[in-house]
Each structure stands twice: as C-alpha cells, then as structure tokens.
Amino acid sequence: AQRVTQPEKLLSVFKGAPVELKCNYSYSGSPELFWYVQYSRQRLQLLLRHISRESIKGFTADLNKGETSFHLKKPFAQEEDSAMYYCALNPGNTPLVFGKGTRLSVIA
Amino acid sequence: KAGVTQTPRYLIKTRGQQVTLSCSPISGHRSVSWYQQTPGQGLQFLFEYFSETQRNKGNFPGRFSGRQFSNSRSEMNVSTLELGDSALYLCASSFQSGRDTQYFGPGTRLTVL
Numbered sequence: 648a649q650r651v652t653q654p655e656k657l658l659s660v661f662k663g664a665p666v667e668l669k670c671n672y673s674y675s676g677s678p679e680l681f682w683y684v685q686y687s688r689q690r691l692q693l694l695l696r697h698i699s700r701e702s703i704k705g706f707t708a709d710l711n712k713g714e715t716s717f718h719l720k721k722p723f724a725q726e727e728d729s730a731m732y733y734c735a736l737n738p739g740n741t742p743l744v745f746g747k748g749t750r751l752s753v754i755a
Numbered sequence: 756k757a758g759v760t761q762t763p764r765y766l767i768k769t770r771g772q773q774v775t776l777s778c779s780p781i782s783g784h785r786s787v788s789w790y791q792q793t794p795g796q797g798l799q800f801l802f803e804y805f806s807e808t809q810r811n812k813g814n815f816p817g818r819f820s821g822r823q824f825s826n827s828r829s830e831m832n833v834s835t836l837e838l839g840d841s842a843l844y845l846c847a848s849s850f851q852s853g854r855d856t857q858y859f860g861p862g863t864r865l866t867v868l
Contacts, residue, residue, distance in 0.1 A: 690859050690861045691798075691859040693856055696856065733797070740810075742800040743788070743857060744800075747797035
C-alpha cells in the first residue's frame with residue numbers, strides 16, 4: 648500500500664539553526680514526491696518536487712530510494728519558515744497520498 | 756492566471772442538513788480533486804474528476820458526492836451532515852490527471868452544529 652509517514656507532528660527550532668523535516672514513503676514503483684507548505688491563513692502551496700531538484704526559499708529535499716525517504720532540509724531556519732509542512736507521494740493515476748504533516752515552529 | 760477559487764469560504768450548518776461546495780479550477784485545468792482536512796487526520800482524499808468523469812474515489816461514505824461540469828468547475832455535496840463532517844474542504848486542480856502538480860484553493864471551512 649502507498650503510504651507517507653511524517654514522524655514528527657511538531658518540530659521547534661531556533662532561528663538560524665538547521666532544519667530537517669522527515670518524510671518516509673512506502674511505494675513499490677518509481678515515486679514522485681512533493682513537499683507542500685501551508686502558512687498561517689494561507690492556502691496549501693507547492694514548495695518543491697523532487698524531479699525539479701531545485702531549492703525554494705532555501706529548502707532542498709533529496710530522494711533516497713534506498714531509505715525510501717524524502718527529507719526536507721534548510722541550513723538556517725528563519726521565523727517566516729514557521730508553517731505546516733506536508734510531504735506527498737504521487738503514484739501516477741491514483742490520488743496524491745499525503746503525510747499527516749509536521750508543524751514547524753521557528754523560535755526567535 | 757487566476758488561482759483555484761472556492762465558494763463559499765465559510766459555512767455553518769446543523770446536523771442532518773445538506774451542503775454544496777463549489778470549486779473553480781485554474782483556467783485550462785481539467786482535473787479537480789477534493790480533500791478533507793482536519794487536525795487529527797490531516798489531508799484525506801475524497802474524489803477526483805477529469806473531463807466530467809470521476810476517476811478516483813476515497814474511502815468516504817456515500818453521503819459525500821461530487822460532479823464536474825463541462826467547464827471543469829466542480830461541486831461536492833454532503834448530505835445528512837454529521838458533527839464529524841466539520842472540516843476544511845480543499846479543492847485542487849491540475850492540468851491533467853496523473854503526475855501533474857496540483858494547485859490548491861483556499862478551502863471552504865464547514866462547521867456542523
């Protein structure tokens with residue numbers, strides 16, 4: 648079965664500290680993975696997708712097929728990074744599978 | 756391009772009533788998906804429509820239904836509302852079904868009293 652696991656419900660870090668939001672997936676095929684972010688009172692928006700291999704707002708994520716992970720990282724957290732982050736798996740012709748999300752709180 | 760729009764933004768209903776939510780996708784997008792978002796369960800898939808046909812359906816009771824019109828606009832209906840239906844209902848559109856990126860609307864906050 649396709650599944651996305653985000654083990655941390657809440658992650659608190661100090662401003663300037665490194666951030667790593669964990670995401671593990673279960674999928675037998677070739678995965679396509681995304682990170683979505685939801686800032687307070689804003690809509691869910693795409694942060695990055697693994698096939699583009701780009702850095703958005705300083706965040707990067709590398710797909711590790713051996714560990715079935717797609718962790719989101721940023722070297723120096725900023726207060727405006729505080730938000731809800733969702734990892735999602737797109738299996739193709741079936742719906743997006745979302746993890747339950749991790750709330751990131753960056754403390755000044 | 757205008758983003759995905761959803762109406763109404765807020766709704767308050769009582770148990771047993773029914774409700775219809777509307778979603779207008781990004782111009783040119785033919786796929787519309789609906790999700791229920793709650794603090795406890797996160798984002799749960801309801802259904803997906805593509806070219807007026809339901810392609811996928813999530814694990815929700817038959818009280819939840821939807822449809823898509825020829826202009827790709829979509830509606831979802833919930834009949835016989837229960838307290839547990841209180842949630843944020845999100846609509847997402849993509850150019851085609853499958854591996855296209857989904858773009859989300861602001862959601863409709865439904866409160867069932």
